[in-house]
Amino acid sequence: MPRRRKRVKNMNVSCHTLNKQDARRTNPFGALTTRAYRAGIFIVFFLRFACLPCAMAEPEMLLISAGIFTMGSEDGRFPNEAPAHNIYLDAYYIGKTEVTNAAYYPFWLAAGGDESEHTPISYGEAFGEWPDVAKSKPNYPVVGVSWHDAVAYAAWVGKRLPTEAEWEKAARGTDARRWPWGSPFSQPLKNKTIHANVWHAKDGFKHLAPVGQYPTGASPYGALDMAGNVWEWTADWYADTYYHRSEERNPTGPTVGSRRVVKGGSWLNPVPLSRCATRIGQYPKSGTSFIGFRLAADAP
Numbered sequence: 001m002p003r004r005r006k007r008v009k010n011m012n013v014s015c016h017t018l019n020k021q022d023a024r025r026t027n028p029f030g031a032l033t034t035r036a037y038r039a040g041i042f043i044v045f046f047l048r049f050a051c052l053p054c055a056m057a058e059p060e061m062l063l064i065s066a067g068i069f070t071m072g073s074e075d076g077r078f079p080n081e082a083p084a085h086n087i088y089l090d091a092y093y094i095g096k097t098e099v100t101n102a103a104y105y106p107f108w109l110a111a112g113g114d115e116s117e118h119t120p121i122s123y124g125e126a127f128g129e130w131p132d133v134a135k136s137k138p139n140y141p142v143v144g145v146s147w148h149d150a151v152a153y154a155a156w157v158g159k160r161l162p163t164e165a166e167w168e169k170a171a172r173g174t175d176a177r178r179w180p181w182g183s184p185f186s187q188p189l190k191n192k193t194i195h196a197n198v199w200h201a202k203d204g205f206k207h208l209a210p211v212g213q214y215p216t217g218a219s220p221y222g223a224l225d226m227a228g229n230v231w232e233w234t235a236d237w238y239a240d241t242y243y244h245r246s247e248e249r250n251p252t253g254p255t256v257g258s259r260r261v262v263k264g265g266s267w268l269n270p271v272p273l274s275r276c277a278t279r280i281g282q283y284p285k286s287g288t289s290f291i292g293f294r295l296a297a298d299a300p
């Protein structure tokens with residue numbers, strides 16, 4: 001993918017150079033002035049990109065300050081979350097929402113469109129067909145993407161996937177809360193008690209929901225849908241017992257593994273699995289209708 005981006009960049013440089021130096025000489029419409037020719041090029045490029053469903057679709061990034069937070073839980077029902085332990089993270093950025101169909105679409109086009117190895121899986125009428133959903137459901141999270149697709153997309157936009165620790169801190173802040181909005185699942189917030197798209201929660205959606213539908217479900221940092229809607233790929237390998245040997249500063253997961261950590265639960269999961277500390281492993285080649293991802297980036 002980096003090579004494709006370089007080609008686009010070079011193309012832009014080439015056009016810029018053409019405009020600056022050779023527009024009058026190479027103008028194919030001899031009667032047009034150079035200014036009109038330049039305006040024509042601008043209009044062509046504007047229409048080309050205005051017609052993409054991607055317009056300004058890349059998620060807003062939130063700054064997560066450096067410091068210690070509590071990772072994991074002592075709930076007992078989920079021994080892979082134990083022990084709860086303190087982790088220090090450097091500052092970083094996290095996507096405010098899951099990556100959407102509209103955001104993924106230009107990457108898919110640049111990667112070859114219908115021939116791309118990064119084409120999302122289509123799940124039929126209830127979810128829509130790719131690439132139609134990029135226009136019919138632009139603000140829904142992209143699903144049917146493997147871990148490899150997510151990593152490739154993140155690199156294409158100059159970002160990366162969050163580590164598991166980065167994901168969990170962005171979801172729960174520093175007070176060890178169980179869900180992004182607090183510790184009771186249905187606690188009243190601004191006269192509402194439903195804060196996430198999860199299974200049987202009367203959240204208004206049978207399957208996926210557009211991103212950002214539950215502002216009262218925001219994490220302490222303002223990240224949305226970190227509980228439910230879609231599980232989210234993280235950068236780390238998964239291991240049941242990793243928390244017993246995790247590094248205390250900026251952990252990046254086991255060095256080897258067969259599955260990658262996904263976090264946060266989905267529209268298909270009940271409330272207990274949509275907690276901040278929930279962690280499961282998923283084979284990285286697996287695309288499903290209930291796994292998407294969000295971006296992260298280093299803070300300067």
Ligand SMILES: [Ca+2]
Binds near residue numbers: 098228232264265
């Ligand atoms: Ca989610």
